[in-house]
Amino acid sequence: MSEERICVGVLGGAFGVAGEVRLKSFTAEPEAIADYGPFETEDASRSFDMQIVRPVKQGFAVRLSGVRSKEDADALKGTQLFVPRARLPQLPDDEFYHADLIGLAVMDTGGAPLGTVRAVLNHGAADLLEITRPGSAQTALLPFTQTIVPTVDLTAGKIVVEPPEGLFD
Amino acid sequence: MTRSVWKGPFVDAYVLKKAEASRESGRNEVIKIWSRRSTILPQFVGLTFGVYNGHKHIPVNVSEDMIGQKFGEYSPTRTYYGHAADKKAKRK
Numbered sequence: 001m002s003e004e005r006i007c008v009g010v011l012g013g014a015f016g017v018a019g020e021v022r023l024k025s026f027t028a029e030p031e032a033i034a035d036y037g038p039f040e041t042e043d044a045s046r047s048f049d050m051q052i053v054r055p056v057k058q059g060f061a062v063r064l065s066g067v068r069s070k071e072d073a074d075a076l077k078g079t080q081l082f083v084p085r086a087r088l089p090q091l092p093d094d095e096f097y098h099a100d101l102i103g104l105a106v107m108d109t110g111g112a113p114l115g116t117v118r119a120v121l122n123h124g125a126a127d128l129l130e131i132t133r134p135g136s137a138q139t140a141l142l143p144f145t146q147t148i149v150p151t152v153d154l155t156a157g158k159i160v161v162e163p164p165e166g167l168f169d
Numbered sequence: 170m171t172r173s174v175w176k177g178p179f180v181d182a183y184v185l186k187k188a189e190a191s192r193e194s195g196r197n198e199v200i201k202i203w204s205r206r207s208t209i210l211p212q213f214v215g216l217t218f219g220v221y222n223g224h225k226h227i228p229v230n231v232s233e234d235m236i237g238q239k240f241g242e243y244s245p246t247r248t249y250y251g252h253a254a255d256k257k258a259k260r261k
Binding site: 009032094098145 | 231257
């Protein structure tokens with residue numbers, strides 16, 4: 001798990017002419033992205049320290065280490081920023097990072113495979129796990145509650161579910 | 170314009186009927202409904218409704234803080250996935 005990296009933002013090119021870069025944050029609290037630095041590019045060829053200068057429309061203007069001019073900043077347009085998964089803080093029991101849940105195998109209580117977790121959604125009620133059925137493009141949504149998802153085993157890479165009747169119809 | 174108090178909250182009759190039948194049976198099931206306009210009533214707390222969004226039924230676990238809202242508010246008609254990043258899910 002510690003080898004995994006997570007995309008936390010994307011650079012949007014220069015902001016102004018003084019070498020500032022426009023950043024779009026993907027974190028739950030957008031300004032919390034600065035706490036996770038330093039950041040790597042997708043191919044891990046470059047690493048940046050970051051300082052948020054000010055909030056701008058749809059993101060932040062930031063200063064990155066090694067970026068001094070508008071041309072340097074423009075060259076980074078579209079670059080995704082990654083951090084190691086291990087850098088995210090520990091969570092209490094019954095709280096999980098979406099990144100950890102996505103990709104887990106879903107089994108019923110008898111051990112039969114029901115699919116894999118594709119996404120975690122929240123529409124205002126409980127969190128929902130979107131599950132891709134094996135051999136099908138169809139997905140099913142499962143409320144992420146103690147009664148419906150009694151076991152989450154991150155080390156084994158699986159969750160055990162007791163779906164209500166009619167959920168996988 | 171707000172709804173007159175004397176009318177009470179609006180709920181489609183079939184939703185009430187299905188919810189009552191589910192509660193009496195005590196089965197763990199998703200109650201499929203198409204009525205996005207129905208108000209969530211106190212007697213729906215603890216039940217799971219599958220609220221239609223024009224494409225599929227989105228499971229909605231009704232909790233106390235949802236009373237008075239409409240079912241449609243919890244079943245969006247468009248889905249945006251976004252990035253996982255450091256987002257968290259809590260098992261309730």
